[in-house]
Amino acid sequence: MKKKYIYSACLAFTLAFCGCSDFLDRDPDRILSDEQVFSDEKMITSVLANFYGRMEWGQRITDAGSYVCLDEALRSSGGPDLFRTFGDDHWRIYDYGLIRNINQFLASLNNTDVISEERKNQLRGEVRFMRAYTYFCMCRCMGGMPIVGDEVFSYESGMDITTLQYPRSTEAELYDYVIKECTEIAADGMLPSEASKNSARATKWAALALKARAAVYAGSIANYNNKMENPVSTPGSEVGIPASKASEYYKIAYDAAKAVIDGGVYVLQNNISDKADNFYAATTLKDNNTEVIWARDYKGPSNYQGWTRDNVPSSHAEDIDQAYLGPVLNLVEDFEYIGNRDGKLNIKNSDGSYIAYDKAIDLFKDKDPRLFATVIVPGSSFRGSEVVLRAGVKRNESGEWKSYHGKRGQDVTSRGLIITPVNGPMTTGDDQYVNKSGFFVRKFMDETVGATTRGRGSEVWFPRFRVSEMYLIAAEAAMEMNDQDNACRYLNAVRERAGIQPLNGTITLNDIVRENRVEFAFENHRFYDLKRWRLADKLWDNNENTSTAIHRVLFPYQIDQVGDPNDLKWVFDATTTYMSPYPRYFQPKNYYNFINQDWINRNPKMVKNPYQS
Amino acid sequence: MKKIIYNIASLLLLAVFATSCGMDNYDAPESKLYGQILYKDAGGVEHPLQVKGTGEAIKLSLYQYGWQLSDGITLYADQDAKFEAILFDGDYHMITNNNNGPWKTVQISEVKKDTVDFTLKGSTEVKIYVTPYFMIENAAISLNGTNLSATCAVKQIISDAAINTQSVFISSTRFVDEQTNFARMDYSEDKSAGNKNFSFAITDASQLKSLENAKNRTGKVYARIGIKAEGADQFIYSEVFELAVK
Numbered sequence: 001m002k003k004k005y006i007y008s009a010c011l012a013f014t015l016a017f018c019g020c021s022d023f024l025d026r027d028p029d030r031i032l033s034d035e036q037v038f039s040d041e042k043m044i045t046s047v048l049a050n051f052y053g054r055m056e057w058g059q060r061i062t063d064a065g066s067y068v069c070l071d072e073a074l075r076s077s078g079g080p081d082l083f084r085t086f087g088d089d090h091w092r093i094y095d096y097g098l099i100r101n102i103n104q105f106l107a108s109l110n111n112t113d114v115i116s117e118e119r120k121n122q123l124r125g126e127v128r129f130m131r132a133y134t135y136f137c138m139c140r141c142m143g144g145m146p147i148v149g150d151e152v153f154s155y156e157s158g159m160d161i162t163t164l165q166y167p168r169s170t171e172a173e174l175y176d177y178v179i180k181e182c183t184e185i186a187a188d189g190m191l192p193s194e195a196s197k198n199s200a201r202a203t204k205w206a207a208l209a210l211k212a213r214a215a216v217y218a219g220s221i222a223n224y225n226n227k228m229e230n231p232v233s234t235p236g237s238e239v240g241i242p243a244s245k246a247s248e249y250y251k252i253a254y255d256a257a258k259a260v261i262d263g264g265v266y267v268l269q270n271n272i273s274d275k276a277d278n279f280y281a282a283t284t285l286k287d288n289n290t291e292v293i294w295a296r297d298y299k300g301p302s303n304y305q306g307w308t309r310d311n312v313p314s315s316h317a318e319d320i321d322q323a324y325l326g327p328v329l330n331l332v333e334d335f336e337y338i339g340n341r342d343g344k345l346n347i348k349n350s351d352g353s354y355i356a357y358d359k360a361i362d363l364f365k366d367k368d369p370r371l372f373a374t375v376i377v378p379g380s381s382f383r384g385s386e387v388v389l390r391a392g393v394k395r396n397e398s399g400e401w402k403s404y405h406g407k408r409g410q411d412v413t414s415r416g417l418i419i420t421p422v423n424g425p426m427t428t429g430d431d432q433y434v435n436k437s438g439f440f441v442r443k444f445m446d447e448t449v450g451a452t453t454r455g456r457g458s459e460v461w462f463p464r465f466r467v468s469e470m471y472l473i474a475a476e477a478a479m480e481m482n483d484q485d486n487a488c489r490y491l492n493a494v495r496e497r498a499g500i501q502p503l504n505g506t507i508t509l510n511d512i513v514r515e516n517r518v519e520f521a522f523e524n525h526r527f528y529d530l531k532r533w534r535l536a537d538k539l540w541d542n543n544e545n546t547s548t549a550i551h552r553v554l555f556p557y558q559i560d561q562v563g564d565p566n567d568l569k570w571v572f573d574a575t576t577t578y579m580s581p582y583p584r585y586f587q588p589k590n591y592y593n594f595i596n597q598d599w600i601n602r603n604p605k606m607v608k609n610p611y612q613s
Numbered sequence: 614m615k616k617i618i619y620n621i622a623s624l625l626l627l628a629v630f631a632t633s634c635g636m637d638n639y640d641a642p643e644s645k646l647y648g649q650i651l652y653k654d655a656g657g658v659e660h661p662l663q664v665k666g667t668g669e670a671i672k673l674s675l676y677q678y679g680w681q682l683s684d685g686i687t688l689y690a691d692q693d694a695k696f697e698a699i700l701f702d703g704d705y706h707m708i709t710n711n712n713n714g715p716w717k718t719v720q721i722s723e724v725k726k727d728t729v730d731f732t733l734k735g736s737t738e739v740k741i742y743v744t745p746y747f748m749i750e751n752a753a754i755s756l757n758g759t760n761l762s763a764t765c766a767v768k769q770i771i772s773d774a775a776i777n778t779q780s781v782f783i784s785s786t787r788f789v790d791e792q793t794n795f796a797r798m799d800y801s802e803d804k805s806a807g808n809k810n811f812s813f814a815i816t817d818a819s820q821l822k823s824l825e826n827a828k829n830r831t832g833k834v835y836a837r838i839g840i841k842a843e844g845a846d847q848f849i850y851s852e853v854f855e856l857a858v859k
Contacts, residue, residue, distance in 0.1 A: 229843050229844025230712050230844040542791055542792060543778075543797065544797060545798075545799060585792065587846055588712060589712075589713070597684050600683065611710055611712060611846075613674055
C-alpha cells in the first residue's frame with residue numbers, strides 16, 4: 001500500500017520536472033524582427049530585394065499568355081484562344097500591402113543607426129520610387145486612389161475606424177503625387193546618378209523617367225478624355241482630369257524627359273552598324289547597354305525566366321517547350337519600310353496574282369530594321385542558323401493555285417522538298433507546340449545555349465524604362481505644345497537610330513502612336529498608350545472587318561511546279577486565323593477597371609468607377 | 614450494451630433526418646419584378662426598344678437602403694430590353710448607367726437624377742424610360758439565295774447625335790448583335806437619319822459555310838439592322854427577322 005503511494009509520488013515528481021519543456025517558447029525562425037533586420041546593412045538591403053520582386057504586374061515576359069489579348073501576338077500552341085472582351089478587372093493592380101511595407105521600412109529606417117545618413121537617403125529614394133511606381137500603376141488602371149503618404153496604420157480595438165478610411169484622391173492628385181515624389185527623390189543626395197548593375201535598381205534617371213511618363217499620361221488624359229463624345233469621368237474627378245491642366249502636364253513631361261536625355265548617363269544605343277542587331281542589343285543584351293534605365297533583371301540559378309523557352313522556334317528548341325506565341329501580321333505590317341511609310345507587305349499584284357520571291361526573307365526587304373529585332377520572319381536566323389517557315393507547297397491545277405500541307409518535317413515532294421518543315425506554320429488545328437502565325441518572337445529571346453531547356457532558363461531582363469521612351473515623350477509633349485521643331489528632332493532621333501527615314505512634315509498624334517507601337521512592341525506600353533489617347537475603343541471595336549481589331553497571319557508557300565518560271569519561289573497568303581477567331585472588343589467601360597466591392601465594404605468612402613454601378 | 618447503443622444511434626439518426634429539412638432559416642423569394650426599358654415620346658406614346666441581349670450588355674442595378682452591405686443586384690436586359698427578377702418584397706431603387714446602352718437616361722428629379730424608386734409587392738411591373746439617340750422604324754429584311762436586302766427608316770431622336778456605324782448582322786440563332794453573328798456588313802455612305810436601303814451579297818467562304826450549316830440544321834437564319842451613334846457604347850437594333858434559307 002505504502003509502496004504504491006511512494007511510486008505515484010515519485011512519478012508525479014518526475015513528471016512535474018520534465019513536463020515543462022521550452023518547446024512553446026522558441027523564437028520564430030522564419031520571421032525576422034525589426035531589430036534583427038535594421039541592425040545589419042546587408043539585411044536592410046535584402047528587404048529591397050523583396051520589394052523589387054513584388055512589382056510583377058501586367059504584360060510581362062514571365063506571362064507569355066498576356067500578349068495574346070492585344071494586337072502583338074496570338075497563341076500558337078494548342079487550340080484557339082477565345083479572347084474578345086476585356087474583363088472589368090483586367091490587369092488591375094491594387095497593392096496597398098506593398099505600400100504599407102514600404103512605409104514600415106521608411107519608419108524603421110529612421111530609427112536605425114547602423115548606416116550613414118547619406119546611405120539612408122539613397123535607400124529612402126529607392127523605396128519611395130517603388131512606392132510612386134505602385135501608385136502610378138494603380139492610377140493608370142483605376143484613376144484616383146487613396147493616398148496614404150508615409151502613414152503606417154495601426155489598429156486598436158474600440159478605435160474609430162473611420163479615421164483609417166481615406167477617400168479616393170482625384171486622378172490629377174494622384175499623378176501630382178507621383179510627380180512630386182519623383183521630383184524629390186531625383187534631387188541631389190537621394191537616388192544615385194550612376195547607373196546600377198543591369199539597371200535593376202532605381203536611380204535618379206529612373207525617377208525622372210517615371211516622372212516624365214506619369215506627366216505625359218496625365219496630360220494625354222486631360223487632353224483626349226475631354227475630346228471624347230462622352231468623356232469618362234466621375235462627378236468628384238476620381239476619374240477625369242480638366243482639359244486646362246493638359247499643357248502644364250505636357251511641360252513637366254517634356255522637361256523631365258529632356259533632363260534624362262541631357263543627363264547623358266543613358267543614351268540611345270547606336271554602336272552596331274547592322275541596325276537590326278543594334279536594336280536587338282539595345283533592348284535585349286545587357287553588356288555595355290546604355291539604353292535601358294530600369295529593368296526587371298533575372299539571374300540564375302534561382303531567378304531564371306522562361307520567355308525564350310516558351311517561344312523558341314521548333315527547329316531550335318532544346319526541350320519540349322516551343323512556339324507558344326506567334327506574332328501577328330498586324331504588327332509586322334505596322335513597321336514601315338526604310339523609305340516608305342506604308343508598311344503593307346507586297347503579296348499580290350493588283351490583278352490578284354501572287355508576287356513570287358526567290359527567298360522568303362525577300363518579302364521583307366527594306367523593312368524597318370527594328371522588325372527583324374522584334375520578330376523572327378520566315379528565312380531569318382536564330383542562334384546562327386536559318387529559321388525555315390513554310391506552310392506547304394502550291395501547285396497550279398487548271399489555272400488555280402492549290403495549297404498542299406504535309407506532316408511537319410516528314411512528307412516530301414517528288415523532288416525531296418519537305419512540304420511543311422518542323423517550324424510549320426500550320427494553317428489550322430489544335431496541335432500544341434507548333435507555330436500558326438508565320439512569325440516567331442525575337443525581342444528578349446536569348447541565344448545562349450541552354451536557355452530553352454527546362455532545367456535552365458534565360459537571364460534576359462524585362463526593360464521597364466528605356467531612354468528612347470524619353471525621346472518619344474519629349475516628341476509627344478513638344479507636338480502637343482505646338483513646338484514642331486523639337487517634336488521633329490526627338491522623333492527623328494529615334495527613327496534615325498532605328499535606321500528608317502526621318503519625317504519632315506508636321507508631326508501629328510498619329511506619328512507618335514505609330515512610333516510607340518513599333519518601338520515598344522512586347523514592352524507593356526501598347527495597352528496603356530491606347531487607353532490614354534482614348535483610341536483603344538476605336539481600334540479594338542469588336543468588328544471583325546476592322547483590320548486593327550482582328551488578328552491576321554501570313555502563311556509562306558513554295559511553288560512546286562516543274563517548268564513554271566516561278567518554280568521553287570516563295571508566295572504568301574495573308575488571312576484571318578483559326579487561332580484568334582474573335583476581334584478585340586474594348587468598351588468605354590474598360591478605360592478604367594472597376595473598384596472591387598470588397599474594398600468599398602471595408603472603406604465606404606471609395607467611389608465606384610464610371611460604368612460600374 | 615450493444616443494443617442500447619444501436620437504439621440510441623438510430624434514434625439520433627431519425628432525429629437528424631426528421632429535422633434536417635428545416636435547416637434553412639429563410640424562404641426563397643417569390644415576388645416577381647418584371648419590366649421593360651422604353652422610349653416615351655413627347656406625345657406620351659411608349660415605344661419598345663431593341664438592344665443587345667447577350668454578354669451582359671445592358672445592366673440595371675437594384676439597391677435597397679438600410680442593409681449592412683452595399684452590394685447591388687444586377688439585372689440584364691434581353692434583346693427586347695425586358696428584364697425580370699424574383700426578389701423579396703420591399704422598397705428598391707434601380708439605377709441605369711447613363712453611358713450604358715444606345716440612349717441617354719431620363720432625369721426623373723434633380724435629387725434622384727435617373728434613379729427609379731419603386732416598391733415591390735407580389736408581382737410588380739417597372740418601366741424605365743430612356744431617350745435613345747436613334748430609332749429604327751419600319752424595318753424589313755429579306756433573303757434571296759445569298760443576297761440579303763434590308764430597309765428601314767432611321768429616326769433621329771436626340772438632335773445633335775451623329776451616326777458612327779450602320780450595319781447589318783446575320784446569325785444562325787435568334788440572338789443577333791454585334792458580338793453574336795456569323796456575317797456582318799458595315800455601310801459607310803450617307804451616315805444620316807432617313808430611309809435606308811442596305812444590300813448584303815454574301816461571298817466570303819466562311820460566311821457561305823455558316824449559311825449552308827444553318828440551312829441544313831434549321832433552314833433559317835436571323836438578321837437585324839444596327840445603328841451605333843457617336844459616343845454610344847452600343848448599337849440600337851431593329852427587330853430580329855427570321856429568314857428562310859433557300
